[in-house]
Amino acid sequence: MSYRSTDRAGNVEVALDVAVKRDTVPPSTTHSLNGTLGNGSWYASPVSVTLVSSDATSGTAGVQYRVDGGALGTYASPVNVSGNGTHLFEYFATDLAANQEPIRDVMFEIRIDSGGPLPPTTSLTLEGVAGSNGWFVSTVTATLSAESPSGGIPSIAYRLDNGSWEAYTGPTPVHDGQHVLEYYARDSSGAAETPRSRIILVDTAPPVVDTLAPGGTVTSSQVTISWSAVDATSGIDHFEVSVDGGPFVSLGHDTHLTVGLADGTHSARIRAIDVAGNPSTTTLVFAVDATVVGPTGLYRELPMFLVVGAVLTLLLVLAWRQRKKDPIRQEQLVARRALGIVK
Structure with missing residues (x-):
């Protein structure tokens, strides 16, 4: 991309180049x-x-x-x-x-082969809606199955988050949070496999966006849109903002955006996306009125009688000045002064 600037005297700098990588x-x-x-x-x-x-x-x-x-x-x-x-x-x-x-x-x-019976092996299957960064965005069902080289049906034990070991009897639900599932199998000969473990990440709730600003009417064309958001499980990954129906722009972790807007009603859509990929979109509506004078302008809070009084005073001053410039009025004033009549 090439760019250059020109000053008010018309001097133009040499064009500069910058490489943009995407x-x-x-x-x-x-x-x-x-x-x-x-x-x-x-x-x-x-x-x-x-x-x-x-x-x-x-x-x-x-x-x-x-x-x-x-x-x-x-x-x-x-x-x-x-x-x-x-x-x-x-x-x-x-x-x-x-x-x-x-x-x-x-x-x-x-x-x-260690000379003794080979232990059974356990397989884990996780069923749920996959999100981003290894997270699930729905409740996960964990299913365990085991096979023994010596035949027979091995027993399976498991525990969640360092709790007590339990006998596995069927699929187990795993809810929101960061969990560690441990499990192993043992066959009828007593041969047991080394316990295995699996980290399971579940976040089914989108972020909560609040503390939106501005509200009502803004009296500057430079408007700063701000917000805050929390996500209790996986955390906030990034924010995106769309102004007046335009495309969403990613802002990373920034919680504010300053834009120049014309007078009128405007809207901003703030989208928060957590690490698991859950989105949450909130809409903010506000007005811009950067007019200095007027019932909705900068001085709209002044009492109305002060505004009316100022306007009448201005009109009287203008009328008085115009009257002083009237040529007939000037001749009458000279004649009166000659007769000794001063008004």
């Missing part, structure tokens, strides 16, 4: 698994997971991952996963323009 496409990440395969569907050794990310425009800022629903880590080199059972490896990348790709995952099973 990136709306998130990066893309792929994975590869390295380990000793058993029968082709599971691994008989620890598994090394390698991630490769690319972004054609701004470049990749970083890649994050987690294993079996644990805490997020920053990927720097291949990640080793060990321990018998089925493992869930999740990952995503963010580019330098802050675009984040959808969370990707790969599931694989490890069976390392």
Whole structure:
């Protein structure tokens, strides 16, 4: 983009150039698994997971991952996963323009023969409406199932948010909040798998927008629109504002916007979006009257008799001045003075 300025004397500066970079496409990440395969569907050794990310425009800022629903880590080199059972490896990348790709995952099973019976393996299925940044925007149903290499039906135990362990009997609902679900299975021989865990993020409520301003009539053409908002669960991600039906403009975390407006009635739509992707839109209506004089202007609060008195005084002064300039009036005044009559 090129730009230049001109002063009041007509001097024009040399045009300057500035490069504007725009990136709306998130990066893309792929994975590869390295380990000793058993029968082709599971691994008989620890598994090394390698991630490769690319972004054609701004470049990749970083890649994050987690294993079996644990805490997020920053990927720097291949990640080793060990321990018998089925493992869930999740990952995503963010580019330098802050675009984040959808969370990707790969599931694989490890069976390392330790000389005793292999423990059962448990699978977790989460059902709900997916939002943004790994959050669900509806109540989540968690379903557990287990298989035992020795046959039979293993028992499953689970607990939520470090509570007491309970026997799993059927799908479990998970409501709003940040939760940790732990679970494991045990077969009839006593072989038990290592407990697994999964972080479950649920936010079904949109942000609340309040404390809107301005209200009523504004007496300046430069209007500052302001608001506040709260989101108790996932937090505010960003705000968007539309003035007089125009396109929404993203403001990040700013809670005010100053615009120049003509006299008249105006509206602003403030949209708050939380980290989970829940939107909330509120409309503000106000008027602009930047007129200095008039019943709706800057001095509209003055008592009416003062306004009327000022107007009458102005009219009398103008009439008196006009009368003094009347030539007939001037001749009559000279004659009266000559006769000694002064009025």
